Amino acid sequence: MKKFLDFGRCSVKMLASLFFWIGSFGIAVASWFVGYNVAITHVWHRTVQRADEYWTGVAQNNLPLGIFVGLLCFLFSILFWRLVCEAIYIVLNYFKENTQ
Numbered sequence: 001m002k003k004f005l006d007f008g009r010c011s012v013k014m015l016a017s018l019f020f021w022i023g024s025f026g027i028a029v030a031s032w033f034v035g036y037n038v039a040i041t042h043v044w045h046r047t048v049q050r051a052d053e054y055w056t057g058v059a060q061n062n063l064p065l066g067i068f069v070g071l072l073c074f075l076f077s078i079l080f081w082r083l084v085c086e087a088i089y090i091v092l093n094y095f096k097e098n099t100q
Helices: 012-041 063-098
Strands: 044-049 055-060
Touching: 012 063
Parallel strands: none
Antiparallel strands: 044 055
């Protein structure tokens, strides 16, 4: 742990990996919020029979759509974030190799 906290001693691979995992946590939280909001706002209606023999519509949350959209958002965001972290790794590695 001491090696990690010293400035100038952190490897480029470890720094890019740290960026990736911190960003992945943020993406997971954001994807959960996106899925939750889709599930709440895109309701579907089902027909139920009331006690007085009348039929009425009841709004239901669309949980399967919310899960699907949340997972899709997570997968595409992680893919994009991985490409960004690879680009950061390439740039940092270039500067490390050419400044010594």
